[in-house]
Amino acid sequence: MSLFLSLALIPAFRIAELPWRFEWHRYLVDFWLAIALETLILVAVIYVVLYPIEFLRWIKRPPQTADFHTQVRAAGNVIAAILLPTLYLFLGFLLVFCYNDVIASLRFTGAADLALNHIDSWLLGGNTISSLSHKALALFPSGAFDWIGRIYIGLFPQVGVCLVLLALSRGKERAMQFTSTILTSYFLALILFYFLPATGPYFICPEHFSVFPKSLSGVQLAFSEQLNVLRSHQHLWTAGLHYYIAFPCMHLVQPIIMLWYLREWKRLVAILVVFDAALIPCILLLEQHYLVDLVGGVIVAIVAILMTRGGLRETRTEIPLPR
Numbered sequence: 005m006s007l008f009l010s011l012a013l014i015p016a017f018r019i020a021e022l023p024w025r026f027e028w029h030r031y032l033v034d035f036w037l038a039i040a041l042e043t044l045i046l047v048a049v050i051y052v053v054l055y056p057i058e059f060l061r062w063i064k065r066p067p068q069t070a071d072f073h074t075q076v077r078a079a080g081n082v083i084a085a086i087l088l089p090t091l092y093l094f095l096g097f098l099l100v101f102c103y104n105d106v107i108a109s110l111r112f113t114g115a116a117d118l119a120l121n122h123i124d125s126w127l128l129g130g131n132t133i134s135s136l137s138h139k140a141l142a143l144f145p146s147g148a149f150d151w152i153g154r155i156y157i158g159l160f161p162q163v164g165v166c167l168v169l170l171a172l173s174r175g176k177e178r179a180m181q182f183t184s185t186i187l188t189s190y191f192l193a194l195i196l197f198y199f200l201p202a203t204g205p206y207f208i209c210p211e212h213f214s215v216f217p218k219s220l221s222g223v224q225l226a227f228s229e230q231l232n233v234l235r236s237h238q239h240l241w242t243a244g245l246h247y248y249i250a251f252p253c254m255h256l257v258q259p260i261i262m263l264w265y266l267r268e269w270k271r272l273v274a275i276l277v278v279f280d281a282a283l284i285p286c287i288l289l290l291e292q293h294y295l296v297d298l299v300g301g302v303i304v305a306i307v308a309i310l311m312t313r314g315g316l317r318e319t320r321t322e323i324p325l326p327r
Contacts, residue, residue, distance in 0.1 A: 005191050006092075009099045017102070017243070020109035027244035034245070036094060043164030050165065054271050085176040089167055089183040096187035100194060105243050107198050109234050112248070116202035120251060120294040124205075127295055134209040137289050141215060152286045153220045159255055159283065162276070166262045169269070181312060182265045189257045189308035193249050196300070202250040203231060206291040220290065252300030253293040255283065260305035 017024060051058070125132050141149065163186065171179035206212045206224045213221055213228075227248055230240060240246075259280040266273055287293050 006096055006099065006187065009103065009191070013099070013102060016106045020106040021239055022105055022109060022243050023239070023241060025242045027242050030245045031098065039160050039164060040090075042161035043168060046161050046165050047168050050169075050272060054269075054275075082172070085171040085179060086168055088176060089171060089179040090164075092180065093163075093167065093183045093186065096183070096190065100187075100190045101246060102243055103194050104197070104248055105240060105246050107194065107201060108231060108246075108248050109240070111198060112201045112203075112231055112234055114208065114231075114235065116200045117204070117208045117250070120200075120202050120296055121205060121208060123296050124294045133205040133288050133294055134212065134291055137205075137291050138211065138215060140289050149217065149220060149289070152289055155279070155282055155286045156255070156290055156292070158279070159258060162262060162279075163258055166266055169272075170265060178265075182261070185261050185265070185308050185312040186258060188311050189261065189304050190254065192304050192308060193252055193254055193257070196251055196304075197249045200251050201248075202294075203227065203248040204250045204292050205294060207231065209291060212291055216291075224291075250293055251297045252304040253287060253297035254301065255287050255292070256280075256298050256301035257305040257308070259283065260302065261309060264309055 121132055121134075128136070167179050167182060170182050204224075206216075206221070207228055213225055218225075227246065230246060231248060233240065259276065263273055263276060263280070266276070284298065287298070288295065
């Protein structure tokens with residue numbers, strides 16, 4: 005699928021009349037270096053805090069007696085186990101961002117947002133995510149939504165942590181399998197976005213940008229402006245770090261996939277479950293997704309795992325970290 009999307013990218017850009025210009029600075033600095041640094045720090049903290057005995061063993065282990073070439077080869081294997089899946093994930097995300105712009109250029113009208121909002125209103129007994137969010141904004145302390153925003157963006161380095169832990173403990177193949185599952189879920193999301201091009205409650209809420217702090221709604225405002233440009237049949241200046249997909253909620257898809265792949269690390273999974281439980285209301289209170297998006301997220305996560313695992317059963321192997 006990645007190969008097919010790569011080969012089809014140039015004709016897709018021509019059909020959508022998108023410029024062959026990319027925001028490389030944002031890709032490489034904001035998306036690559038920043039998240040990579042956060043990932044390394046988080047991996048180190050997790051290893052020291054959750055597995056102190058193993059960490060002390062690593063600190064106190066005797067010096068290696070292997071020859072220089074053997075050590076270099078071993079180091080190269082470790083680097084490859086982490087770097088190759090990371091590069092694949094980065095290139096896959098690049099494709100997702102590009103096709104996100106392609107589909108939005110061809111299909112987005114805002115009508116799907118109204119449809120999903122109507123379904124939410126039925127599920128919530130006449131309420132909507134926007135109305136509930138505005139009530140919470142009035143009731144919560146002024147700094148509460150700042151923490152909600154931090155929790156929301158805290159998901160991104162977790163994906164890197166999962167990839168690094170799998171690469172170091174299970175090897176490159178397992179890390180690549182995890183990466184494939186994440187990208188499969190995103191490719192499924194692109195298909196759903198084509199048939200249901202919606203971006204989130206914030207887009208159709210007339211009061212969102214007047215009541216929400218700019219620190220929380222800045223990215224949403226930029227995406228809204230870009231989508232309005234496309235709705236008016238104008239063209240984007242760059243194909244960049246744009247993400248508009250509401251259904252399914254990928255902020256729920258990715259934690260489910262991570263919990264599946266990290267299920268052997270019981271202490272780590274317990275922490276992630278607590279974080280993900282707090283993440284769900286944050287997703288809704290920020291008006292990022294509709295309630296029905298969460299349901300779609302669960303289904304897409306399960307389908308992606310099934311597609312890349314061939315089923316939910318697997319032969320378990322021991323992980324060289326204490327449980």
